[in-house]
Amino acid sequence: MRILQITAHEISQTHQAAEISLINGAWTALTKNLSVETLMKTYQDDVERKKILLRKAGVTRSEMLFLTQSLKTLLSDENFVTLLRAEGLANLPKTVADRVSRIEGEPV
DSSP: OOEEEEEEEEHHHHHHHHHHHTTTTGEEEESSSSOOOHHHHHHHHHHHHHHHHHHHHHHHHHHHHHHHHHHHHHHHHHHHHHHHHHHHHOOOOOOHHHHHHHHHSSOO
C-alpha cells in the first residue's frame, strides 16, 4: 500500500478552496476554526473515504466476474438453455449478453 504524502501545494489548494467556499456562504461551521489541523483532518478523511470506495469497487468487480462466469457456464449447458426456452426466458438483456460473450480474462 502506498503511503500518502501531503505537499504544501496541496494544503494551499485545499485552503484556497475552503476560503472560496467560505466566501460563497458554504462551510459556515469552519469560518471560525479554519486551521492547518482542520484541513489535514478533512484531507485525511477524504482519502479514507476514497480508499473505502476503492475496496468496495474491487469487491463489486469480483462479484460481477463470479456472476458472469457462472451465467456463462449455465448457458453452455444445453439442458439449462432448453429449460429457459420452455419458461419463456430465452432472451437476455443486451448488457448481460455482452458481458457473457466477452473473451475470458478480459476486464468486466
